[in-house]
Amino acid sequence: MFKTLRRILKHRWLxxxxxxxxxxxxxxKRLMQRVAASEKRHxxxxxxxxxxxxxxxxxxRGATARERAVTLFGKLRVWDTEHNNGVLVYLLLAEHAIELVADRGLxxxxxxxxxxxxxxxxGQAFSERRFEDGLTQALEELSAVLVRHFPLAEGEQHHNELPDRPVLG
Structure with a gap:
């Protein structure tokens, strides 16, 4: 019970x-631009x-950051892309938790x-509170994976199915 109360206080403090x-x-704004630039390549x-x-x-109910990330993956419709190749980068500040949730195609x-x-x-960048560095690194790595498996054909343009703007809550 004490552990649950302590966790609640930690989350409500932020x-x-x-x-x-x-x-x-x-x-x-910079992250939004990086997402848009990445998506032009895959x-x-x-x-x-x-x-x-x-x-x-x-x-x-003692839910985890992973459970929240999976829920947001659905709410933000990341699962609802034409090629089933969406990915959510989720960061939970209270627990210093990072979750990557990818659709089945990816x-x-x-x-x-x-x-x-x-x-x-x-996590290394986030533990040092270098959030932009960590998110930029994540975008670069995810872009490389997506380009490797879902490259755009020559002359093909990316059809943006989801907003590029990060969600803050």
């Missing part, structure tokens, strides 16, 4: 203002979501160990 401090408007879709803490309903090409390695590398 709010949206903490998210906006970690990812200020100028960074949002047919995939990349979404970024940064949250300060989990909603109370998640905390009461996931079948990338072994779990590669996803874990990407997450570990991102």
């Amino acid at each position: 709010d949206e203002s903490d998210t906006h401090r970690a990812v200020p408007p100028a960074m949002v 047919s995939g879709e990349i979404r970024i979501c940064v949250e300060a803490g989990l909603p109370m309903s998640y905390l009461w 996931n079948q090409h990338v072994p779990p160990a590669e996803w874990r390695a990407m997450t570990r590398r991102m």
Whole structure:
């Protein structure tokens, strides 16, 4: 019970203002531009979501950052792309948690160990509060994976199916 209460306090201590401090408007704009530039090279879709803490309903039932990321993957419609090759980069500030959730079209090409390695590398930058560096690194690595497995044909243009702007909560 004490562990649950401590976790709730940790998540409620942070709010949206903490998210906006970690990812200020100028960074949002740069990340949005990087996502758009990445998506010109492949047919995939990349979404970024940064949250300060989990909603109370998640905390009461002991849900994990992974569960929240999977829920947001659905709510943000990352799963609903033509080639099933969307990916969500989820960062939960309260727990310093990073989750990558990829759709089935992309996931079948990338072994779990590669996803874990990407997450570990991102975590190094995030642990030093270098959020932009970590997210930029994630975008570069995800772009390389998407270009390798879902390149655009010569002369083909990317049809943007999802917003490029990071979601902050």
